[in-house]
Amino acid sequence: MTQDISPSVARATAPTFSPLYRQIKDFLVDCLARGEWGPGAAIPSEAELAQRFNVSQGTVRKAIDEMAAENLLVRRQGKGTFVASHDDPRSHYRFLRLIPDDGSMVESHSEPFACAVQEAAPEVAAALQLETGAPVIVIKRLLSFAGKSVIYDQIYLPAGQFPGLTLETLRAGERSFYSLLENDFGVRMIHAEERLRAVAADAESAGLLAVAEGSPLLLVERTAYTYGNQPVEWRRGLYLTTAHYYRNDLG
Amino acid sequence: MTQDISPSVARATAPTFSPLYRQIKDFLVDCLARGEWGPGAAIPSEAELAQRFNVSQGTVRKAIDEMAAENLLVRRQGKGTFVASHDDPRSHYRFLRLIPDDGSMVESHSEPFACAVQEAAPEVAAALQLETGAPVIVIKRLLSFAGKSVIYDQIYLPAGQFPGLTLETLRAGERSFYSLLENDFGVRMIHAEERLRAVAADAESAGLLAVAEGSPLLLVERTAYTYGNQPVEWRRGLYLTTAHYYRNDLG
DNA sequence: AAGTGGTCTAGACCACCGT
DNA sequence: CGGTGGTCTAGACCACTTT
Structure with missing residues (x-):
């Protein structure tokens, strides 16, 4: 039975x-x-x-x-x-795949420098399953290893789910970005999909990463999902891969 | 007890x-x-x-x-x-992560055009755990989707484990590369590690992939392992990512 | 019908952690 | 010590595949 x-x-x-x-x-x-x-x-x-x-x-x-x-x-x-929680050190590097060539385990440092609300462009809206033009929070930040900037991230979040998120919030404390979303907004990322491409650096990225315009950069577009496969983050990362590499294990 | x-x-x-x-x-x-x-x-x-x-x-x-x-x-x-076997269709695309932007499931076609024995360069020897200068088989091939070349692979194998492997062997039949190694040489790949970078196309790659020299390409270096974590393949792949992307799921 | 993996039970004992 | 997860047993029945 x-x-x-x-x-x-x-x-x-x-x-x-x-x-x-x-x-x-x-x-x-x-x-x-x-x-x-x-x-x-x-x-x-x-x-x-x-x-x-x-x-x-x-x-x-x-x-x-x-x-x-x-x-x-x-x-x-x-x-x-x-x-499971992103506060747990074991889950801390689950989503960051960039590794220094020399294998050293240096600490990474995140430096957010912009946080604003915009209307979602079609590409962003599609990834977040919103209407084009819906309000989204846009965060820009630089991530550095051992004092050298290696990643320029542009992060998009549905504005409605993260009320009161400001640059000050982001800069306060030492916790990781996903820990912050988890603790302050109750949104836990459980899965993500990344799409990688090689692109030429535009003026903005070249300036931030201190390379010549047109230099090859690794473009990493990530959609992150919470419970129920609901997308709640889309980000565009530009990775400088002259002294670092993106590691992937094929099981 | x-x-x-x-x-x-x-x-x-x-x-x-x-x-x-x-x-x-x-x-x-x-x-x-x-x-x-x-x-x-x-x-x-x-x-x-x-x-x-x-x-x-x-x-x-x-x-x-x-x-x-x-x-x-x-x-x-x-x-x-x-x-488990690489002949099984389910395992067939386990190691190929390049996807067309339009999501179409076109067949990929491999076109090997060179196969020779060389002395292992230090980088290759280190990855394969051989002595520098040990004999290695070098295979060059182009992989295309829907008739368009998108990957230029240079594959290195320890010569001793693959006696009699020739360009004719590679071009015969429709089975995948790993199926061939499995069936003809009893070597089954069970795990691989890839390191990704963005690089500028050199003359050779630019010519083979029909792009301008200096164009950004995705460099994928793979070490593949058989039972007991023994490395038996190292390859350098150059991926053209203008109409395709490398997909990665972060669990 | 016979053989295989897939699910489920009720109970035992062990290893580890806190008080 | 009591409570937790970790291992192991012996047996039952189900679902699927082949003969």
Whole structure:
């Protein structure tokens, strides 16, 4: 007989039946999306969830295993299972792929220098699933390794989801950009897609990165998504790759 | 009491104890590395392996689960578990990340035009863990999408592991490069690392890709590894990214 | 019908963490 | 110590594929 974690839910003529562990996973993902447990918080123990859903602990375990593999949760033996957070040092460099040629682990430093609201250009609107002309926050910043500027980022966010975000906010504190969005606006980035191209530096980029106009730069366009595959950030990064490279592992 | 899948193995004073499922995984990986089962072949069933190792089926299952997640094995319900192969269409585009801007799924065509043995330059030797000057096979080829050349590859292989590889071999048949290495030389690529940079086209690349000298190109340097993290291929690819982009998913 | 992987259970014990 | 996740078992039943 087909089972369901919530007997009160009408199964009716629904032609789609998921295994129990998947129903549990879907439920837990929904809890995360609704902010039931904030980033860094502990979720209920496997035993408690098993009791709550009337399933065995192994079934709950399989659901959590998959979510841990997707970087949604973090297991810590003896302590519990926690909602993944960009505050965690382990998640800190998950989205930055530029590495110095010499392999040194120098600290990177972000220097935002502009933050304004604009109307979304068609390209930006399409990526963020907004109407063209909708208000977006535009942030410009320079990222440097060991004092040398290597990335010029232009970041676009839907204005409505980040009220009161200013240049001062960005410059305050040492936390990373995604940590800030997570803590101050409750928006957690869980996935991103990047499109890379080689381009010639325009006047603005050349000036900021201290190279000749026309020099080859690595263009990295990123769309970042929160729960439910909802895009909430689009950015255009220009990477100077004379002494650094973009690393990618093909599994 | 600590257990071991092979009671006859002296555990002696070994300070490292792995869980059973990890010992089984290590054993299976070793079987693959030794070529016990060729690519595409079926491995013994979970029940048989469980009996052979005197463990429960769930323990074998966990070992195989991890190997499937690492693309070493492929599970097929009702049929069995098989050694992953580049002949499988699913694995076919696992290493090619260049996508046309319009998203069309056009067929790519590889056109090798040079194949010779050279002495390894220091950079190549380092990547392949050989001595500088060791014999390496150098392959040059053009890859085109919809008739337009978009990638110029220079591929370096340790000559000793690929005896008799010629331009004729490469041009024969329609199989992919990694399928050929797998079928004709028993070398299966399981993992690769790429380093990306933006560079200016030199005369040779500009000519082959039909762009002006100095045009920005995406330089992709790849080291590919077989079982045991042994590097067996290094390649330098120059990608034309005016109508295509390199796609990367950040998990 | 027989064989395979896929799901699920109920219980055991271990390793680790906090108090 | 009690609570957590981590490993392992023995068995059940289901879904899929082939004979």
